[in-house]
Amino acid sequence: MTLGERFETALAFAANRHAEQRRKGTEIPYIAHLLSVCALVLDAGGDEDEAIAALLHDAVEDQAATLEEVRANFGERVAGVVDECSDTDEEPKPEWLVRKQEYIARLPRMTRSAQLVTAADKLHNAQAIAAELAERGESVWGKFNGGRDGTLWYYRSVAEGLTLTPASLLTALRRTVAELERSAGVGVR
Numbered sequence: 001m002t003l004g005e006r007f008e009t010a011l012a013f014a015a016n017r018h019a020e021q022r023r024k025g026t027e028i029p030y031i032a033h034l035l036s037v038c039a040l041v042l043d044a045g046g047d048e049d050e051a052i053a054a055l056l057h058d059a060v061e062d063q064a065a066t067l068e069e070v071r072a073n074f075g076e077r078v079a080g081v082v083d084e085c086s087d088t089d090e091e092p093k094p095e096w097l098v099r100k101q102e103y104i105a106r107l108p109r110m111t112r113s114a115q116l117v118t119a120a121d122k123l124h125n126a127q128a129i130a131a132e133l134a135e136r137g138e139s140v141w142g143k144f145n146g147g148r149d150g151t152l153w154y155y156r157s158v159a160e161g162l163t164l165t166p167a168s169l170l171t172a173l174r175r176t177v178a179e180l181e182r183s184a185g186v187g188v189r
Contacts, residue, residue, distance in 0.1 A: 003048055010052040010074055017064035023128070025143035033124060034058070040120035044169045046113075049074075053081035054117050061086040077113070084114035085121065096145040100154050107161035119165040119173050122158050126176040133183050141184075152181055 014034050021030035038054040046054070052074050059065040060082055067089065071079035087103040088094060110118065129151070132140045141148035159174045 001047065003051065006074060007048055007052055007055075010055045010078075013065075013073065014055040014059065017059055018062070021062065021064070025140075026132075030058075033128075036124045037117065037120045040123060040169065041116055044116060044120065044166045046116055049077045050081065050113050050116055053078045053085070053113065054120060056082050057085040057117050057121055060089050081111065081113045081117055084110050085117050097150065100146070100150075100157075104154075104157045104161055107158065108163060110164070112164040115162050115164045116166065116169070118158065119162055119169045122155060123169065123173045123176055126155050126173065126180050130176065130180045130183060133180070138184075148184055149186075152177075152184060152186055155180065 015031050018030040018034065022028060023030060023033060034055050034057075037057065038051050041050050041054040056065070056070055056074070056078065059070060060067050067079055067083055070082050084106070087099045093099065107115070107118070129140065138148070141151065144151045146154055155177045159170070159177045162170055162173070165173075
């Protein structure tokens with residue numbers, strides 16, 4: 001597969017929209033996360049629309065763009081995946097636990113493309129948390145709205161709720177979440 005001009009445009013769009021954003025509690029430019037998610041999607045066999053959706057998966061949720069902008073620039077399929085991957089576009093955002101419970105409940109109805117992007121997103125996030133936990137220890141949990149227990153519950157629930165994701169990506173996500181739980185001192189199933 002060749003990535004074309006639409007992909008290049010999406011990369012520039014994402015870089016521009018998230019230019020001032022950093023990974024939570026770090027100085028890492030947010031685009032690093034988007035590039036990592038995109039790479040995971042492509043490595044799992046994703047197509048150009050799925051790679052573009054990976055670059056834009058947080059654009060609407062983080063209020064960097066509207067769904068209409070995504071649709072106008074990148075098409076209905078990309079906009080649909082971005083919409084499925086967003087836990088909300090409401091401002092102010094509903095309470096954290098409510099948003100996460102509703103997102104988890106939607107997982108079985110998500111398209112294969114949205115599950116692919118979701119799995120890649122959560123895998124990269126879980127890997128980043130594990131690395132930071134090893135480096136900084138328990139203080140890492142303070143930057144998450146759900147704290148340690150809520151964050152681990154959320155990632156475990158997502159890993160268990162995905163069904164259409166390529167097996168290799170789903171296995172990596174589940175393994176990483178289990179390792180994260182072990183590192184956090186939580187009993188693993």
